[in-house]
Amino acid sequence: MHGLGLLRNEAGKTLKLAGPIIFGELAQMALSLIDTAMVGAVSYKQLAAAALVMSVVNIPFVLGIGMTMSVSQLVAMAHGRNDAQRVSHYLYNGFLLCAFTALIIVVGLELGKDILFHLKQDPEVAVMAVPFLRIISLSLIPMLLFMTLKQFTDGLEYTRTAMTLSLVALPVNAFLNWLLIFGNWGFPRMELVGAAWGTLITRTLMFVVLAYLVFNHKTFRRYVMARRNHWKFSWQTIRELLRIGIPSSLQAGMEVGVFAVSAILVGTIGAIEQAAHQIAMNCAAFTFMVSMGLAQGGAIRVSNAYGRHDWYKILAIGKSSMITALIYGVLCFLVFIFFNGHLPRLFNDNTAVVALASYLLIFAAIFQISDATQAVGVGLLRGAKDVKIPTLLVGVAYWVIGLPVGYILAFHFDMRAPGIWTGLIIGLGLVSVFLTIRFLRLKRNIKIAQ
Structure with missing residues (x-):
């Protein structure tokens, strides 16, 4: 099988593996969207408080998720060699490492919760955010433990298990929110804090099952x-996990960190801008979950082939995955362009918030292609154990170029929130170009870059 037929075949295999991962990622994102929509129905200030907390929490949370990714990569490599004993060994040590990481993250968030009052946010928003932060922080422990076991099952290419649990969690979380946010069936009306408790209970159930x-x-x-x-x-195994986990965490942390800092910067402009930013970002994050699922599917297949030293298979998987990501990015661009005026109304009915969110969705549409291709590029290179240089490239694109440009446009050229989003477009575009070039060099040399 050659040419287009080979690429189509490899794309089909990757999509078959990635499909359940994608649905699982979408389900996880849907949990956040449910919280956003139900909290937004209470008031836009509570929505802004939730946005502030998630901006702070997402950076350490994603660092933790990056650490769990080392489990799937090493499990997939051992599985490619049909070494069940090594798979079991990676599961045990990976679980210990990720459990310790989760505890460190939660303790750090508890000790640093007062940062919410020093980010130049609306004072009322900051006060609302503190109890929400404390409960959401606790929910990271069961969630990261769930993610560790999910990476284990995904690495073995049993991707439907975690997907099913993630989908079942949706109605459970919505029902708990209905009880606790709005005080139905005799439960106290807890509003924003009720959403946090619903998330904690749901995540704990997912891990236990x-x-x-x-x-x-x-x-x-x-x-x-x-x-x-x-x-x-x-x-020795912990160090092996860390060699993949630390760069993966830094890659993910730098990307999410840019978006988190962007949300904080937008929050200094005003609560309406922050709420609109959160709505547009939730929409963009939802489409990104598909790219993440595709990236994980490609990474697992690359790792499996890496365990067999099958270089040509690695290159075929990578090229077909990048083409699939490009097609998906174009489709997302079209959806955001055509429905930018309708999507914000799913989250809030404040006229000013909806109008600004609709405008920001146009910016989100522009970076859909680069967002999809850079996500897949990171995953493919991680699957081939090429993590150090991509981490450096990601850091330069986001933190040296993208974010500073966005800040200058927002506050020195008075572009406000759209200026921040322009910086995001530049950063994502550069990451996509950098990683595509690196992958093409990998392809040309027919070897794994170390």
């Missing part, structure tokens, strides 16, 4: 049965 399945389902029995000899703490 997935842990039960991993320990008891016949699909994973061979890996759990190996625990007597292979569930041993190993500094």
Whole structure:
């Protein structure tokens, strides 16, 4: 099989693997959208408070998720070599590492919660945000443990397990929100704090159920049965996980960090601008979940081929995945352009908020293509253990160029929120170009760049 037929075949295999991951990612994003929509129905200031907290929490949360990615990559490599004992060993040490990471993140957020009062936000918004932050921070522990087990099952190419749980969690979270935010069925009306409790309960249930399945389902029995000899703490294995996990965390953290800082900067302009920014960003983040799922599917397949030293398969998977990402980005661009006036009304009915959010969605449409291709590029290179140079390139594009340009446009050229979004477009575009060039060099050399 050659040329277009080969690429079509590889794209189909990647989409088959990535499909459940994509639905799982969308379900996770939908949990956030449900919270946003239901909190927004209470008041736009509570929506702004939720946006402020998520801007602060998302940076350490994504750092934690980046650490869990090392589990799927190493599990997929061992699985490619048909080494069940090594898979089991990576599961145990990866779980310990990610559990410790989750605890450090939560303690750090608790100790640093007063930062909410020093970000030049609306004072009323900051006061509302503190109790929401404390509960959401606790929910990161079960969520990161769930993500660790999800990376394990995904690395074995059993991607439907976590997807199913994520989908089931949607109505559970919505029902808990309905009870706790609005005080139905005799429950106290907790509004924003009620959304936080709903998230904590839902995430805990997701982790407990997935842990039960991993320990008891016949699909994973061979890996759990190996625990007597292979569930041993190993500094060498921890270092192996960290060599992938730390750069992956930094990559994800720098990207999410730029968006988080952007939200904080927009919040200094006003609560209406912050609420509109949050709505537009939620829409963009929702479409990005598909790109993330595609990136993870491609990364797992690349890691599996890497375990077999099948370089030509790696290149075929990568090229077909990049083309798929490009097509998807174009489709998202068209959706945002045609529906920019309608999407914000799903979250809020304040006329000023809806008008600004509709305008910001045009900016979001522009970076859909680069957002999709850069996400897949990061995943493919990570699957090939090429993480150090891409991390540096991501840092330069976002933090040296994109964010400073956005700040200058917003506050020195008085473009306000659209100026920040212009900076995001520039940063995402540069990352996409940098990583595409690096992958093409990888393709031309027919080897893995270290």
